[in-house]
Amino acid sequence: MKKQIPIDDIIERxxxxxxxxxxxxxxxxxxxxxxxxxxFQVADMDLPCPEPMIKSLHKVVDHKMYGYSADFTEPRYEKSIIDWYQRRFECHVEKEWLTSTSGSIEGVNTVIKAFSNVGDGIIISRPVYGHFTQCIEQETYRKVVDSHLINHDGHYTMDWEDFEKKCAEPTNRIYILCSPANPVGRVWTKEELQKIVSICKKNDVLLVSDEVHCDIHRKNTTHYPILSVTEDYSNIIMISAINKTFNTAGLLCAYAIIPNNTLRGVFKKELGEKLLTPFAIEALISAYNECDDWLEQMNDYIEENIDYAIDFISKNMPKVKVVKPEGTYILWLDFSEYGLSFEEIHHRIYEKANVILQDGIVHDPFYGGQFQRMCIPSPRPLLQEALERMAKEFS
Known part of the structure; x- marks a missing residue:
């Protein structure tokens, strides 16, 4: 396999x-x-995009015209998504199921607005990606209903009794699943996903699964797209993108996969007409057809970063508890053994060490004060410098 990633190169951003x-x-x-x-607060990479994709984007630039573009004008676009899910996950997708969006959050917002009313309950399982809370409370004016995950020494699981209780409330209309789970790093098992599907179906709760981190996981784990664990798609919407996998968030290229005709029609009506840029269309086609080798190497490099960081923390900040994530490129750091206030933890990291992480309360407002989220898809020298600075403040 030809090396495609310039390991440890620092590219000016x-x-x-x-x-x-x-x-x-x-x-x-x-x-x-x-x-x-x-x-280290934002979930994008300080590492270059795949070379085949860059070459494809140069072709778009060289065309010298960038007018209105649409994915439905290019059959390779839909076929690329279909083939990717079949090849990588053995998951069947049909072209009629696909609807493009600018990003996963636009997809989530569209689901909330299309299938619930102002004041309705939207279930999430904290700690979970903080923008879900923003979507629910600030952007669509619904109510957050938290079925909190159970923390088993850093390994998180669903609280099944509480989840079923929350789903049984008739005003709780939608469950937003983060799969793999950001920030806690879980890659949900097939059995866990099937149980989530079953509980949502039983209680007439719409299940929307945000799977933008689906391609980023450890060698010994398997990601199961939500559509691969059931044959009943009547209450399921899956959202994904090339953004996290191939470091293309700035190209605004995501999609919803909605097998059910009725759900898809309602979703598309709420979304309105959506045109992608020619750059987004070309990037997806290239990513899903030419960049498998690059992804394997990137996953290896990310796992090496994770192993390096966890080993460094265990030796130099042993009171910081961190469990190796099964998926994503995110570490969920627990500083609770230091007995410090949230303010002091923040001050030591952000002001004294000059390292920018993301406060745990963004993802868990009531119980996240002792946690920090750290996104580590960066060149190793940057990661090493950040960890060394932090260690000085917590030695």
């Missing part, structure tokens, strides 16, 4: 419109300077 880097000042190249803040 300052001045490139990067949300992750532009708000902190300075440059990536100055990462050894203790005054330079190092960001």
């Amino acid at each position: 300052a001045g490139t419109y990067s949300v992750k880097w532009s708000n902190i000042g300075g440059t990536c190249k100055d990462y050894k300077n203790p005054e330079q803040k190092l960001p």
Whole structure:
């Protein structure tokens, strides 16, 4: 297999419109300077996109015209998604089931608005991606209903009794599943997913599964798309994208897979007409047809980063509890053994170490104060520098 990733190369992101880097000042190249803040709060990579994709995007640029574009004009687009799910997951998808969106959050928002009313309950299982709460409370004016995950020394599971109780409430209309789970790193088993499907179906709860991290998992784990664990799709919507897998969030290329005709019709009516850029269309086609080798290498590099970070933490910050995530490129760090306040933990990391993580309360407002989320798909030297700075503040 030809090496496709320039391991440990640091590519400058300052001045490139990067949300992750532009708000902190300075440059990536100055990462050894203790005054330079190092960001690990955003779930995108500081690693280059696949070379075949870059070449395909150059072809789009060289065409010199970038007018209105639509994925339905190019049969390769739908076929690429269908083939990817069959090849990678043995999951059957049909072209009629596909609807493009700008991102997974647009898909989630569309589901909430289309299938519930203002004030209805939307179930989530915290700790979970904080933007779900924003979608529910601030963007669609519904009510968060938390069926909290159970923490078994860093390994999280569903609270089945509580989940069924929450689903049985008639005003709780939708369950948003994060699969794999961000930030806690679970890759749900087939049996867990089947139980979620069964409980939602029994209680007439619409199940929307956000699977944008589905391609990023450890060698010894298997991700099961929600559509692969049941033959009854009457209450299921699956949302995914190339964004996390191939570091293309800025291209705004995601999709919903909705087998049920009625659900799909309601979803598309709420979404309205959606046109993708020619860059997004070409990127997806290339990603799903030319970049399997790159993904295998990237997953290897991410796992090496995870192993490095966990080993470093165990030796230099032994009071920080962290479990190797089964999926995603996210570490969920538990600082509770230090006995420090949330404010002090934040101050030591963000102000003294000059490392930007993401406060746990973003993903778990009531119980996340002792946690930090760290996204680590970065060159190893950056990760090493950040961990060394943090260790000095917690030694």
